[in-house]
Amino acid sequence: MTQPLPHRHSPSIKDVAERAGASTTTVSRVLSHPEAVRPDLRQRVQQAIDELGYRPNLAARRLRQQRASLIGLIVSDIRNPFFTEISRAVEDIAYRHGLRLILCNSDEDPAKEQSYLELMADEQASGVILSPTLELTRRFRAGQHPFPVVMVDRAPESSTPSDLVLLDNAPAARRLTEHLIAQGCRRIALLAGSRSSTGRERQAGYEAAMREAGLVPQVVALRPLAAEGQAAAAALLAQAERPDALLATNGLLLLGAWKAVREAGLAMPADVAVAGFDNNDWTTLPEPAVTVMAQPTADIGRTAAELLLQRMAEPGRPPRRIVLEGELLVRGSSAFRPPAAAPARPLHPAASAA
Amino acid sequence: MTQPLPHRHSPSIKDVAERAGASTTTVSRVLSHPEAVRPDLRQRVQQAIDELGYRPNLAARRLRQQRASLIGLIVSDIRNPFFTEISRAVEDIAYRHGLRLILCNSDEDPAKEQSYLELMADEQASGVILSPTLELTRRFRAGQHPFPVVMVDRAPESSTPSDLVLLDNAPAARRLTEHLIAQGCRRIALLAGSRSSTGRERQAGYEAAMREAGLVPQVVALRPLAAEGQAAAAALLAQAERPDALLATNGLLLLGAWKAVREAGLAMPADVAVAGFDNNDWTTLPEPAVTVMAQPTADIGRTAAELLLQRMAEPGRPPRRIVLEGELLVRGSSAFRPPAAAPARPLHPAASAA
């Protein structure tokens, strides 16, 4: 190992070429297609590179190639553990493929989201993974951006304008709802994230299950923040005829709902059952623990990254919609003891299927 | 609003110049020093920019300027809510200043950290905010990198080779320890993060407090992960003479410790008191809630970003070490009832100061 020689500026490909007695073209080739250069020359060039501590100038490379080996990840709330896990999985794969990752936080703000998409275009990103706001899922058109897009967690309901990785939202919400109904709950209120397609789909699944059981849906649409969930849940619990179950469409709202129940001094599940999406760490800490629909977060992130890599390799491939299943984890917050508690009121016939 | 005209490639400054009947120089000036261009011409240029939907090519700009308006944030564990909060604060300020932010996750791995620092050099970043591994805090030298560095959460103990934003670690750990001692705890075991200067400093504060109280420190050094904390705590609790208090130097280890106590079926604080760093959300959920030293995370992130901006504006300024204070939040996991429980054994005289 030789020390890098001192340089006023960091060495360029020209310096390497001079020192190796070769042309810049050859140096460039050694960097990108080493097999196209004869071994002895290649080695001389490589040695010059090492001795000078040469590192290619990315700006020059990008200017020339009109493309950066860089991908973007735009999440809607970095503080939501769901997205943190996804970030981690994506970052892991990007790092292993030598791709830079720019992580952006849109904060559920369409303007910020738009600004970050423009940033990605300006940076000539090779691809973007995105959990879009509701506005964007509606506005989004294939080929609208100068890079391929993979949507995670959220997507247009009918069309598939880009690769997608999603939970099976409506059925998952339905399963949660049916579980609560089977436990004897009748007045099940939903705290639904209003900013995303995902919140909407989960709401639809809930409503379908309620209707089939002959029960009346009660939905509160909210920004997906714990504080909002807590306030809304507190209001619901203060009603004369309060809900006997609270269901939340994401982990933050679920946390808020849980806190509201505790603040109200109510017992879970005897007074109010509680359940929701996202198997976050905290859900197993209280006694009783909280029933959740666990999402395969690492899988979602990994799949999205792999989908993006595949599309970068083969841009023409038709977009794929990958739907993953959640896992219902029944815990104390919704499990009545004795297990088979008799329903308070007779069930609507359709509910017996639940 | 006119539609951007169709273009094979995105329009360049040359296209704008032609359309406005001006030179590329003038267009460039309109972009960076508009006041140096006469109003009527400036307006004509601006109109051409708008009509073409022109966006400057960042690669070309960087190649020319040898500098990117982009900063890096390298955290050691993105899943630790402490760093998530910091990321959010930094991202917020970067966004408001029109600076791109690249967020990287070193995973406590010095090799990955090094690789990301090289990435930042390659990207010609204007500055980097970093929570360094222990290895880096030892190796770091001022002026080693082609960009200014601000360290957060961790730092060399004695020197100040860069701007720093830190918690007052040793005193904070001392306060926590003294609190436990005042509650009557005697066999206080510490779960210490071994990978960071911060873990070391907190360990030192704990040891000082223990020694002063005439108590024997018991330290387990660990990688800062919940699973490690849980395993280590379980082992401690299985001992013949088990600890009567568990203290953890970060939020992840604290979570692990808490889980181990519960798994062991022990009562908090009667059998074992539990306390630690980081006022994470989950700490208020269990009954009893968990005593913590709250860190001003948003402040830390904001301060680091502001420090970096200041240094980018004025590179010559001597580095500053900003030390913030934590807030001790005493909760049930360490609060014995009745409040003033008599110590099991007489205290060492020095402890009366606690």
Next chain:
DNA sequence: TTGAAAGCGTTACCAA
């Protein structure tokens, strides 16, 4: 106040 032209470091074309 404006413009011409050089040059940032790289890659890709084409010729040898």
Next chain:
DNA sequence: TTGGTAACGCTTTCAA
């Protein structure tokens, strides 16, 4: 297999 050279799009002298 190798090298000369133009071009990527921008900013920055320098001169007018």
